[in-house]
Amino acid sequence: MSKVTIIGATGNVGMFAAYAVSVDPHIHEIQLYGREGREAFLKGIAQDFADSFAARGTNIRVTWTTNLKDIAGSDIVVVTAGTPRGPGQDRLDLAYGNARIIAPIARTIGTVAPSSKILMVTNPVDVMTCVALKYSGMKPTQVFGLGTHLDSMRLKSLIASYFKVHVSEVHTRIIGEHGDSMVPLWSATTIGGIKISNLPAFAHLPVQDFIQSVKTSGEQIIKNKGSTVYGPGEAIASLVKTVLGDENRILTVSSYVKSEVHGIGGVCIGVPARINKNGAFPVTIRLDESEVIAYRESVEKIRASIEQVMAKLESENEPSAPKKVKKNPSGKSGQ
Structure with missing residues (x-):
């Protein structure tokens, strides 16, 4: 049985993706990750999912967290975090801004969940997949994007x-x-x-x-x-x-x-x-x-x-990374 983490679970795509994967019989836990300050929203999503799963008869554990360390043990990490594309905006216009978000996330995934697979969704997805591959330090086969x-x-x-x-x-x-x-x-x-x-x-x-x-x-x-x-x-x-x-x-x-x-x-x-x-x-x-x-x-x-x-990323001392993750003695997500 597998654990799937959705990074960017408070966004529309991340939220529905979490729900869409819930029909997979191989999954025992879906973890919702969002940034600090979104705790109440994450809790609400998890509660709503739990009600839905009970009605459907699905036995999947739903957890949520704002601590990237909690993705440890994930089999797949789906990354939807970033700035969405606006009307009339080319995907490549998003590249640098989203790369500054993805680079530190990928680095953390490579540290705490090195045997996982990264499924990149954030646009421009081809560029972001390359960023995730480099900063995670994982094998090329472990990192791939939604692409075409x-x-x-x-x-x-x-x-x-x-x-x-x-x-x-x-x-x-x-x-x-x-x-x-x-x-x-x-x-x-x-x-x-x-x-x-x-x-x-x-x-x-x-x-x-x-x-x-x-x-x-x-x-x-x-x-x-x-x-x-x-x-x-x-x-x-x-x-x-x-x-x-x-x-x-x-x-x-x-x-x-x-x-x-x-x-x-x-x-x-x-x-x-x-x-x-x-x-x-x-x-x-x-x-x-x-x-x-x-x-x-x-x-x-x-x-x-x-x-x-x-x-541009290499010219910076550090992309806009989240605060350094501290150890969580309880080992629990904020569910």
Whole structure:
């Protein structure tokens, strides 16, 4: 049985993600972490969850804390903390501010829960995954981000609707940046096991409209309702289930790539990865020429942003870290 900690549990995405993962039979404890001053809110969430679990018949312990030391013993730490993206704001505009939040959190995770897996959700997720990897000191396979997993699901839904088939019949992927330079892999897209380009209707598929819809989906949801919640929350839950169930599914997440994709790598970016209890393992793939060119451009865009962010972080004596965690003799969270 496993313990899952949600860092940023007082935010909309963190709160729903905590609830979404609660259906996983492998979990015995969900820990909600929030910053100091949010104790009452955290307590309220835990009480509300407990009522819900009692009604549903779910036997999961819910704890809460404002002390990062309490994440010790976590199997997965889901990080949603940070400043959310506002209407019209590019994900990369968020990079430095959120990196100053993520760096000390990652350092603490690496110290108190070194055998855990970090699932990064904070945007820009590819950059934040790199920051978490560096500052945690953990193995590359232990640190991965939500990346283009949700983008791939959004494209999958559009294709299923267009061809009037069940969504489970569509297999497709988007790799690269979780952002404007994302790369759809039409060469690897199938419907009912048939390569999409072999279907006559593909000639009339509004490809560019679909990709633009995927790129702007999050922004449109933010514009209309203030934040994206349910899509990211369920996507997080599916990844948590894949890890804890040791399922060895191949999903598209932000992972550190070396040379698995045409020798292009050295960054954390969206790629197909085999995911199990040990983490995320990028899969070696071959792409069409146009996809290689687009993927290379996406990698270089992320690399440039990472270099800028890392340089700024390293120029500071210490990123804006929380107060040094003191030992808690009772070993209890503030539930």
